[in-house]
Amino acid sequence: MPPDLQAQTPDRTNGKVVPIATLNRDLSWQVAPSLWISFKYAWAGVRYAFLTQRNFRIHVFVGTFAFCLGIFLHLSAVEMSVVGLTTGAVLAMELLNTALESVVDLTVKQTYHELAKIAKDCAAAAVLISSLAAVSVAGSLLLPKLWLLIAAHLL
């Protein structure tokens, strides 16, 4: 293994750089042996988030509703892609937020740490920002067409 492919950290005691892990991922407890098994673990993550995270469930339902509404309102392919991308971004942020919370809890356990607070608050902020972007997409693409439909039938 070439030295430049190794994760390295400075050894502060004698100023040398020493490897802490290689590309073989020696520190990992287990490495997925195949692509299929990798998908299985990824699906386990989605399942875990859905079963344990209320916000993830809400975003799944809202995203599915927005997608169905887009089909019902005959949004163009580009508009549907934007709705799909923003929904996917929100769900991905929720999953990363859940992953980061777990790593923080694993690290500091039930003790208070200012850096743990920053990490969790920023991860939650990432979800919030992506959700606001999704709301603005819904406001620009879905609501005007929905309003036209309601106005045409009821007013």
Ligand SMILES: Nc1ncnc2c1ncn2[C@@H]1O[C@H](COP(=O)(O)OP(=O)(O)OP(=O)(O)O)[C@@H](O)[C@H]1O
């Ligand atoms: N170990 C800790 N040290 C300092 N502050 C913490 C710690 N754990 C949690 N907090 C604070 O409490 C808040 C809520 O923590 P929690 O683990 O419920 O995250 P959350 O993002 O609100 O969870 P969820 O996404 O499930 O709603 C965090 O945003 C952070 O401000």
